Amino acid sequence: MFKFMKRKNVLSRLFLATAMLAFILTGCKKEPTEFTMSTLLAGTIDLNGAMAATTVPVNPEIVATFNTDIDVATAIPANVTLIQDYDNAEIAVTVTATGSTLTIKPNEDLGSGTLYKLTLKSGLKSTGALALTDVARQFTTIGNFVPKGAIAYWSFEGNANDVIGAWDPAASGIVNIAYTASRNTAAGTAATFDGTTSIIEVPNGDQLMNTNDFTLSFWVKAAESGKGHFVMGLAAFYGFQFELYSGFNGFKMPVQFDYGDGTSGTGGDLPYNGDGKTMDNGGWKGTTYSKENTALVDVLKDKWFHVTYVYNSVTKERMFFLNGELAVKQDHDLWTNDAGEPTKEAGITGLKYAGVAPETVNELAFGFIQSRAGTLWDDQSWGGYDMPGANHFQGQLDDVRIFHKALTDQEINLMYKSEK
Template sequence: MMKKTKYLMGAFLLSALVFAGCDNDDEGSAPELTVEAITATGTSLDTGEETTKDLNAATSATDVPPDAVFEITFNKEVDASTATASNITITSDGAASTTNVSADGSVITVTPTEELIQGTDYTLTITSGIAGSDGGAFTNTTRTFKTAGRLPVEAPQSNTQVAYWKFDGDASDEMDNYEDGTEVEIDYQTDRFGTIASTAYFNGDASIIEVPNAASLMNDTDDFTVSFWAKTETENHVNENGDPTGMFVFGLGAHYGIQYEIFDSYDGSKFAISYETEDGTTVGEDMWFPSEATDNTNGGWQGWDYAKSLSPEQMQNIIKDTWYNVIYSYDATEKKGSLYFNGELMKSFDFDLWPEEDVKTSVKGVTYRGQAPEVVDELAFGFVQSRAGTLWDAEPWGGYDIPTSKHFKGWLDDFRIFHTAYSAEDVTNLYNAEKP
């Protein structure tokens, strides 16, 4: 009797286990949804051609194109209603990029509405909110990657920056304070970092960019700093006699505002700048920097308190056919102007050191003092002033319509203007952040 009872109890337990197993199958839990591939396809910053990066590899992807479109391929069809921007995100330092997300069969496509930031680390997150069309569950998954290119530079005293022309394919001011420049025969080419379409090229004949209503660049400040990168192209750049000629890199009403000029032999350069004195008088003063420069201790003008003496060859090595950074800064409190090449002080002057009776001892700050029709308040990249001005129109070196004039031939990039004075430390920091 005991054996029979044990047999019946065992049969009952076995039957219960079989029943429980059948119960789980009836619930129909679908196989898990998994990722099979993740790719990012966009335009290479180096070649301009389409390139695809694998984001599903063992190591984090690098050089992902900033304009990339992301495709996530799963092991089976996805429930399209779960393919949303809340379930798939692209973030950097906690900030999410705005994206459009769509599903087609087993593939989800993620398209950022704006280009990703260059040189930046991102995380692609696919949450468990994604599901298979058969109800298959998904486990949270992340992939990290870094975009191609250079992380944008935050300039020292960036809160005082009033204009910034990156020349990344257009002549727009990144600060949106000034209208887009009018372009004439401008080509956007490879910059000093090897990134295509990221610097403006001027052909030395007719190329010019004109930014209207630019007088406020100088009229709304006493302190002033301008920084830019330039590379001259001197081959076949000649005057009316066939001799090598210098270049006007840019100008706002020529010396009635500010201009930067490179000398004919590339053995020096100068800024010509307009200033206002305490009594409202307007005057001009050059930051003249030739080779073998002198200061007030060795034959230079009494107001020149520093000058780095470079041989003609040393000067040409800096400013001829190579990228170099130029910064000019005026400190209204100290009444001092300073010129830097590649982060190093080249020359400075102090208006307090002018002759006691000279009106320039009372200079308080920069100003635009141009009057139409001689000059107009348009910032010209590539020439000493905009085409609308009549100043020097008949001069073989200064008329825009004369091909042998001192048009700029070469590349211009990262042109910034600040309404503040830059310290030597500010200059060094900006240069180090922007140099190749």
């Protein structure tokens, strides 16, 4: 009995000593004196390394961890900024916090091949009211530079599908297309057209131009065929069409516009031939810029070149860019009649599809001026799909993109340089 009581007394003292030690250690534990970031990851990609990351996806979920818990009331977009470097545009983000983890998600996909700067600001605090010292890190998204916001993109990587939107051709809408090596290794393959029957037909093409602002961008290489090249067309001029001249001495693109009064029209073609003429020296009305290029044939004939067409509804300007540089610009606000009065083009509000079946059908055709279902110009030697001498496109087409916004000069130049 005595031994049992002694043992119990020893155990009680040991328990008491342990409890006192735990109390002392707890009391001596120091709270953090600084609020610091420990890690910063986009998936498995380290954004906190000595070198800026260069392969970040365009839809990243960025996770930052800290040395102590975050005050959730401070985990707000005002304390986290994501800046697009080339134009200093701020990207909207959603920010959430759980414990010591902060999650940052852009509200829309980022541009590919684009440099961004992420800053976590001093307004971000710990639960102990410690403020973060500003943390800034840079990263570049994966791929070649392409501005965000494209609604359709045909990369022609072994097929004719739209890789970001819903504009895929049916199997019956792809005729005699081969996929061959494009302008460089990184570009993969391009769609190749034989100049006689090759065509790709994309349904619901009218929705591609249901917009006020518009950009069409593509790479093309045309072979000598002794005739002009209808590279692409949506119901011809009732939608839009791109045509390369037979002598490789220029190109043009009529686009159907909404005049804002219930009517529509093209306002004539937007041509470029390198003559350098503007409204001030014998050129077409409203032409405020035209780059002189006496070697244009050498640029366009049997060589890859990059074309971008832009319409800006705010400035009422339509533009062609060739290989990343402005080639020609027209301002519809400057269009006047012989009496000096503004023409209908001054009232343009945006683009408008005006095709009517059966003459034209709302299918975007790559390789011809319109899809095979349209009857427009069926009896013309140059315009009927089944005519042996029609202006079928012979060559290669790649990386066709459509945006419902007007890309800037800088975006177009960066895209060209990144993809060439």
